[in-house]
Amino acid sequence: MECKFVPSVCSYCGTGCGVIFQVLDGKLVGTLPMKTHPVNEGKLCIKGWNLHEYVNSFLRLKYPLVKTFGRFIKVRWDEALQITADRFKEIIETHGPDSVGVLVSAKITNEENYLAQKFTRAVIGTNNVDHCARL
């Protein structure tokens, strides 16, 4: 039996708590807080404690899906990005850039949040950008 402990960082929010994943025969079975991690010092919230459950969830999306004629079709990443870009272009050309809004969250890093607002302002050309933490 293969039993491994893998140090990682919680992916739920931007805090970045240290976690240890317990892996049994290649399957994630448990999460423990990392005691020596400077961010969480051995503590976790309920989301962090249950990280292994969403990794193994059957509801988890593992590849991009494009909705065509009411059905989700599995596509490659480059195709998905191309389709998204084309549709956005179309919407912006017909209805103007202010018809698009971008909502970001703490689930991505600070730097990615910065990139998202830059993308919204410089590429799409609208100020419609907000963060879910601004309640």
Place this chain on the structure above:
Amino acid sequence: MKNKIKEWLKSGQIDIFLGYKTLQGHPLPHAFGKDNLEDIDTLITGSNYYPLEKIATKLVAEKPDIKIGMITQDHSQRALNVLYIWNQLDPENIKPLKGDGCSSNLKEHADDSHREAGKSGQFKKQFGMNTHASIEEAEIFAQQERFQRWMYEFQKCIKCYGCRNICPVCFCKQCSLEHSNLIGTGSLPPEAPIYHLVRAVHMAGRCIDCGLCEEACPADIPLRLLYRKVNAIVTELFDYETGSRLDQSPFSIIGESITLKLKPIAAA
């Protein structure tokens, strides 16, 4: 010590050894296997304690015949005893190897102090419960004040279930803390004090005073003190010191006569 483990693994006395190893600068739990015996030279002992016993119960649940060796401290030996008593682990399949000591009321202070809780601040001392208080110190306050102080602590709870998740002697498949008929769901903080008291009652005859729950609590609730009190009552009533011996827990023995009045369960 390392040679001993190598010998155990080589001779097949154990299939896996649970210890600690430094990985990415952090001392983490690690499972040493027989395929890579040199790996054992990286074994470290000392300051950190993760619930290896709980990990062992998880392993046994997956593979019942697995023989596990593990590094133990005083409290882990008590945890193992409790798990033997409750049939979660088979003493035949577990080979403990004594590591460092630990501090607990059940045993005189040993050679480490790293697991002592952090100092309680002024506000906590004034309105809550001092984490370092002994049972006697906590009982100085009159009943009403004591209750208020505990309620202050309980209302900080963020319901992370960390105390239960990290507890080496918590193994139930269904947990009362998640039972909607016992404890109301969907509120934060959870229903105080019932949430904490349900757990405290379940810790009677189970808690081995390892302090992991208190260490894992993001709200700094002095859980260890609470469970110490519960177990002091168990010791007083049944003369049973949890985890110190391999006696059955008083809560698993059916008495000879019913002392409580029977009454029908009220319809919901």
